[in-house]
Amino acid sequence: MTVQLLVVLMLVLGMCILFSALAGLIGFGIARLLKAPVDRAIGWGSIVALSFMTLCIALLAIIVPLVS
Numbered sequence: 001m002t003v004q005l006l007v008v009l010m011l012v013l014g015m016c017i018l019f020s021a022l023a024g025l026i027g028f029g030i031a032r033l034l035k036a037p038v039d040r041a042i043g044w045g046s047i048v049a050l051s052f053m054t055l056c057i058a059l060l061a062i063i064v065p066l067v068s
Contacts, residue, residue: 001068009064016056024049 027048031041 005068009060012060016053020049020053020056023052
């Protein structure tokens with residue numbers, strides 16, 4: 001792997017973290033709109049965030065070997 005590819009990989013991982021946090025906030029907001037208690041809404045938001053991050057890592061595991 002070249003240095004440029006590693007830098008791009010780190011940027012993509014950073015973007016995945018940001019997008020998973022955004023998805024978690026959306027999940028939390030939807031749970032609160034459905035009148036869920038705060039502790040349960042936090043749980044739902046964290047499940048959404050972790051699911052999205054798992055999806056991003058799985059996609060990177062498929063794409064990175066194709067690129068390098």
